[in-house]
Amino acid sequence: MADTSGGETRPKGTLIIIGGHEDRDPKGDRTILREFARRAKGGKIVLATVASHRPEGYFEEYEAAFADLEIGELIELYVEERSQASDREKLDVLDDAAAIFFSGGDQLRITSQIGDTSIEDKVRRLYERGGVVAGTSAGASVMSETMLVKGTSKETHRIGDLHMAPGMGLVHNVIIDQHFAERGRMGRLLGAVAHNPRVLGIGIDEDTAAVLEGDEFQVIGSGGVYVVDGSHVSYCNVAEARADCALSMHDVKVHVLSSGDCFNLKTRTPRRPG
């Protein structure tokens, strides 16, 4: 049952938001998958490959990666077309699941196929009742209220060159980007935050994850998590500049977090435990 104090439904579960390319080598450390498996506590895991146009091979890869990590049943959930998102058989899969893992692909495929369907509703309930919802790459992006869909990497953000869309909204007031340092995406995340500093920008590197419980996440994995806080921005040109102009944004706060670091989304402050 969700905690509804404060007028909002407060989920009891955990989000594991992964920047893509998490270690899946059966001989590797698999820090992130190991943490996911530990939190699933031997319960049923659903691997949602919805983000992919061609999900073939994903299930086998994750099955091999999880093989010695003491997980329970692992079941694939794929939705070829939106109409299948209300199939009884597909919905039943989620009823007694302990955890769901969204693999990578195209975030718009996830939201356009399952957004506002019973499947999405069941994912939300799983999270609210204390389950684990993990997502990597596209699966990470969809977790926020508004998600980044397209925007040039490796370039300072050009006003007008950024496409956003409504995400699943499992976590509020943030916008998530993935493959972050690897694809040089600081420019576009700054651009996204510039549009509305209400949202905190969270950029997650490959093989790195933010594990969110309540208002606080902790970083695990080998890379960094960047937090872009625009609350004290003193000047920004997004509303007035021409579409091909480069972004101008003064007084942004940035945190670079690595394994072990914690960050509170409500107070917008980092913390080093211990």
Next chain:
Amino acid sequence: MADTSGGETRPKGTLIIIGGHEDRDPKGDRTILREFARRAKGGKIVLATVASHRPEGYFEEYEAAFADLEIGELIELYVEERSQASDREKLDVLDDAAAIFFSGGDQLRITSQIGDTSIEDKVRRLYERGGVVAGTSAGASVMSETMLVKGTSKETHRIGDLHMAPGMGLVHNVIIDQHFAERGRMGRLLGAVAHNPRVLGIGIDEDTAAVLEGDEFQVIGSGGVYVVDGSHVSYCNVAEARADCALSMHDVKVHVLSSGDCFNLKTRTPRRPG
């Protein structure tokens, strides 16, 4: 004559610090080269191709780019080996120059070939007496006291994976990186600043320049200039973490500047003119 008030020699000249790949197309806008030419006021321009192991072609390319920009004499200065850096003939070139332009290549070639030689001395004097010193890419990096030599792009900075070296020191208390957003270098610039927040990190995009006079620079060109200010950093792991660990650095201030924006290096504040 340099202004020596405050105990320090205060250069009267201008630095034009370019992030590489400035528009050189004779049919293009050439915003940066045009500004350089304007400031050279028809005086002699020295094109220093020292950074390159094979400078062939550079001179012809810049000659064509400057052709209709009303410049005076354009002369190439190349130093094959350090011993040539005291050749009378090479030194004479600089005596009555109004401006010098360092083209790209390897910053270590510039400093190892002309560092602490009479050529470097003459460049410094040119700047002190009111001349223009421009540099693109490697030519930009060498302007700072300490310069970035090597460090992985497209990755969150790993403690230990960054090589710095003494630069020409025309501008103090900053560290400059170039090809900035294009090569995803935010990680390594943050890493450099983490080593000592005394230095301000300045990351310059391609076809973009910081034009510095006195304590203030103004941005020109099509991209962005990022300023990383570590003065309020509350936690950083560079001194204690293992070499393969990712950087952790809390409470960094970042400014994204675009064409027209000004920044004061002394007060560390951005300004939007007008």
